[in-house]
Amino acid sequence: MIKIGNIELPEFPLLLAPMEDVSDPPFRKLCKMHGADMMYSEFISSEGLIRDAMKSMKKLDIFDYERPVGIQIFGGDEEAMSLSAKIVEAVNPDIVDINFGCPVKKVVCKGAGAGVLKDVDLMIRLTKAVVNSTHLPVTVKTRLGWDTESINIMEVAERLQEVGVKALTIHARTRAQMYKGEADWNYIHAVKNNPNIEIPIFGNGDIDSAQKAWEYKNKFDCDGIMIGRGAIGYPWIFNEVKHFFKTGEILPEPTITQRLEAVRQHAEWSKDWKGERLGLIEMRQHYSNYFRGIPHFKDFRRKFLEVFTLEEMDGVIAEADAFYKDFEFVN
Known part of the structure; x- marks a missing residue:
C-alpha cells in the first residue's frame, strides 16, 4: 500500500495525469471506470481562482466516484498560491497538487509551471505557502530541470520533502525538451534510491503500453506511474497495465x-x-x-x-x- 498523507492507494498505483483540456470530469470518469487509481484535475490558475474566473472555478468540479482525486494549481506568486489553496480546500478534494512542470510558453512566461525550475528557492516558497494554507496533503508534479545543463531534481526532491510535500511526480524530461525526445527515467531511479527521500516517487513520461509500464516499474524502482498522453483516447490502458502486471498477458485492444x-x-x-x-x-x-x-x-x-x-x-x-x-x- 502507498500512502499520501492519510490517503491510501494500492501497491504501485496508476495515476491519471493532469492535462489541460483533457483531464476534465467526463474523461476522468472514463479512466476511473477503466482502472485508474487516482486522478488529478486539469491545472488551474491560482490567479484565475482568486479573480473568480468562471473557467477556473468550473475546473474545481469533482465528484465522489472519482476519489481519491487531486486538484492541481499553478502560479508564481506566494500570496495567490496560498489563497487559491484555501479556495481549493473548500471543495474538499483529497489532495492539492502543485504544477511545477508545465512547459507551455504562456505559463512559463508568468513565472509559473516549469518556469519555476529556474528558481528553486521560489519553488520552495510557493510550496510552503500552499502547505501552510491547507490541512490537505500537498503533492508536486515537476520536471528534471530547465535544460540538460541545469538538472536539479535531486535537490528539488529533498527540499520539497523538507517543507512538507507528501508525494512527488517526476516527468522525466527537462522543460527545454517539452514533450520531445525520450524521457530519462534514470533520474527517477536516482531520486527514489536517495536514502534521504521517504515520500512516494511517481514516474511520468512515455508510458504507452502495459509492457513498457512493467519494464519501467522493474527497472526504475518508482512507487507508481502517472499516465498522461498514453491515456488520451485510450482509457483502457490502465486495466491493460494492471492485467499484464497480474497475469503477464496482453489484453486484446478494444474493438x-x-x-x-x-x-x-x-x-x-x-x-x-x-x-x-x-x-x-x-x-x-x-x-x-x-x-x-x-x-x-x-x-x-x-x-x-x-x-x-x-x-x-x-x-x-x-x-x-x-x-x-x-x-x-x-x-
Whole structure:
C-alpha cells in the first residue's frame, strides 16, 4: 500500500495525469471506470481562482466516484498560491497538487509551471505557502530541470520533502525538451534510491503500453506511474497495465464497438457536465484519438464533428458500428 498523507492507494498505483483540456470530469470518469487509481484535475490558475474566473472555478468540479482525486494549481506568486489553496480546500478534494512542470510558453512566461525550475528557492516558497494554507496533503508534479545543463531534481526532491510535500511526480524530461525526445527515467531511479527521500516517487513520461509500464516499474524502482498522453483516447490502458502486471498477458485492444461505446459514454457525461451543445462541441478534440490508426475513420470523424445532440451522435455511431462489422481488418 502507498500512502499520501492519510490517503491510501494500492501497491504501485496508476495515476491519471493532469492535462489541460483533457483531464476534465467526463474523461476522468472514463479512466476511473477503466482502472485508474487516482486522478488529478486539469491545472488551474491560482490567479484565475482568486479573480473568480468562471473557467477556473468550473475546473474545481469533482465528484465522489472519482476519489481519491487531486486538484492541481499553478502560479508564481506566494500570496495567490496560498489563497487559491484555501479556495481549493473548500471543495474538499483529497489532495492539492502543485504544477511545477508545465512547459507551455504562456505559463512559463508568468513565472509559473516549469518556469519555476529556474528558481528553486521560489519553488520552495510557493510550496510552503500552499502547505501552510491547507490541512490537505500537498503533492508536486515537476520536471528534471530547465535544460540538460541545469538538472536539479535531486535537490528539488529533498527540499520539497523538507517543507512538507507528501508525494512527488517526476516527468522525466527537462522543460527545454517539452514533450520531445525520450524521457530519462534514470533520474527517477536516482531520486527514489536517495536514502534521504521517504515520500512516494511517481514516474511520468512515455508510458504507452502495459509492457513498457512493467519494464519501467522493474527497472526504475518508482512507487507508481502517472499516465498522461498514453491515456488520451485510450482509457483502457490502465486495466491493460494492471492485467499484464497480474497475469503477464496482453489484453486484446478494444474493438470498434467498444471504442464507439466509450465515445458515447464520454459524450453523455460531457453533456451532463456542460450541457448538450457545449459538451458535444468539446468532444470534437477526442474523436481522432479514440480511433487512431483505424482505417476509413476520416469520413466518420467528419460526421461526428457535425453533431450537436446525442440523438444525432447515436445515428453516426450506429452507422459506424454497422460499417466496421462488415469491414475486414487485415493484420
